[in-house]
Amino acid sequence: MPERSATLQAFLASMHATIQARTHASDPAALAAGRIFAALEESGSSNPRQPKQVPACAYLEDALLAATQAGRSGTEHASALADLAPNLAWYTRPGSDDVDERFATGHANATIIGTGGLEECPNVRIGVSLLAPDVHYPDHRHPPEEVYVPLSPGAWRQDDGPWREPGLDGIVYNPPNILHAMRSASAPLLATWCLWGE
Numbered sequence: 001m002p003e004r005s006a007t008l009q010a011f012l013a014s015m016h017a018t019i020q021a022r023t024h025a026s027d028p029a030a031l032a033a034g035r036i037f038a039a040l041e042e043s044g045s046s047n048p049r050q051p052k053q054v055p056a057c058a059y060l061e062d063a064l065l066a067a068t069q070a071g072r073s074g075t076e077h078a079s080a081l082a083d084l085a086p087n088l089a090w091y092t093r094p095g096s097d098d099v100d101e102r103f104a105t106g107h108a109n110a111t112i113i114g115t116g117g118l119e120e121c122p123n124v125r126i127g128v129s130l131l132a133p134d135v136h137y138p139d140h141r142h143p144p145e146e147v148y149v150p151l152s153p154g155a156w157r158q159d160d161g162p163w164r165e166p167g168l169d170g171i172v173y174n175p176p177n178i179l180h181a182m183r184s185a186s187a188p189l190l191a192t193w194c195l196w197g198e
């Protein structure tokens with residue numbers, strides 16, 4: 001079995017534990033997480049990346065510090081993310097220059113598990129997103145269902161429904177193919193996410 005670093009294993013374990021702590025066992029988010037983390041019990045092929053930063057990463061340190069000091073259910077997960085962060089290759093969403101400059105320079109994503117991430121695993125993608133203050137991450141959709149783990153204040157929307165703030169002990173679950181968006185207010189938005197799709 002290929003080796004998984006202790007840092008990555010601690011991150012994955014903390015993510016699953018945080019989702020479990022924030023959900024009931026029968027919630028769709030808990031069931032999706034169960035499938036995702038069961039698939040990760042065996043490590044996939046490791047794929048060390050050349051770490052890379054984009055402009056919005058200027059907010060990463062403050063966002064991580066706030067998340068690790070929040071004293072809420074995500075504290076341990078935020079610490080594990082802080083340990084992993086120096087290894088990540090951050091990128092902006094393809095085509096984001098066409099949206100507007102505030103979005104193009106105000107967001108950063110990094111893949112942790114999946115194509116372009118630190119480890120490959122069929123059917124699973126795990127990553128992290130960061131928004132600078134007052135940035136709107138536009139509507140998007142994808143076939144896999146998705147669970148976001150908020151580690152900061154921020155708001156999420158599905159279809160043309162209301163903006164909702166899950167809070168620092170909340171979870172966002174996006175069913176397959178649903179249109180969804182997120183936005184930050186005065187603080188940076190930091191959230192990890194995982195997707196399951198066969």
Ligand SMILES: [Fe+2]
Pocket residue numbers: 140142146174180
């Ligand atoms: Fe998404």
